Structures are given as C-alpha cells and as structure tokens.
Amino acid sequence: MDKRKILEQYYNDNDENNKNNGEENSTQSDVKRKEILEQYYDKNKGLDDENVGLKYIRLVFADVILLNIMTALGFGIFVSLNGYDNNWLLAIILWVIVVFVLALFLYSVRQTIKYLKKL
Secondary structure, three states, X not given: OOHHHHHHHHHHHHHHHHHHHOOOOOHHHHHHHHHHXXXXXXXXXXXXXXXXXXXXXXXXXXXXXXXXXXXXXXXXXXXXXXXXXXXXXXXXXXXXXXXXXXXHHHHHHHHHHHHHHHO
16 A cells, blocks of 8 residues: 555645644644554555665666676677778767766756655
C-alpha cells in the first residue's frame, strides 16, 4: 500500500472526525496521530515498497553501463573511419559532449530520487 495514500486517507478521516466533534488539533494529538500512522504503515507496507529504491539503482547502473558501451563503440567507429591522428580535436569534442550527456542523465536521476523520497 502506498504511504502517501495511507497518509491522505488517515488525515482526511481524522479531519472529518475533528470537524464533526468540534475539536481543535493540538501538538499532542499530532504526535499521537503520527505514532499511530507509523504503526499502521509498518503493518500494511508491502515488500514492493522497500524494493523500489534498489530496483531504481539497478536501472541507473544498467543505463550508465550501456552509455559507456555506446560511447566506446562510437569512438571505435569514429577512429576506424577517419583516422584518430587527423581528427583528434573532433574526438575530444565528441567525448566532452558524451560527458555532458552523462552529467545531465545523472542530474535527472538525482532529481527523480529526491521526488521519490518525498512520496
């Protein structure tokens, strides 16, 4: 069960109960509510909730390895077609582009991990 859905359901139910009873939220009730919610989540969380991060990290490593393989193949093809000695500046420029693409990919991974942690 998704933690966000549990939170929404629990807080919506409690807000409706508080409105019906005319009670004000206090710090102690919020602390107690949080403890109850954590216990409820621990009972209802599945194994899939724990394995999401590990699957995502494996996917990232697979993508990085594939990107390195494609880069090596690209440089191999480039060297065999044009001769490395004549176009070394172009080869360096291509390598820099590949590094920027990898940096952009890793930045997007970092942003996605931040987003997943907020859920």
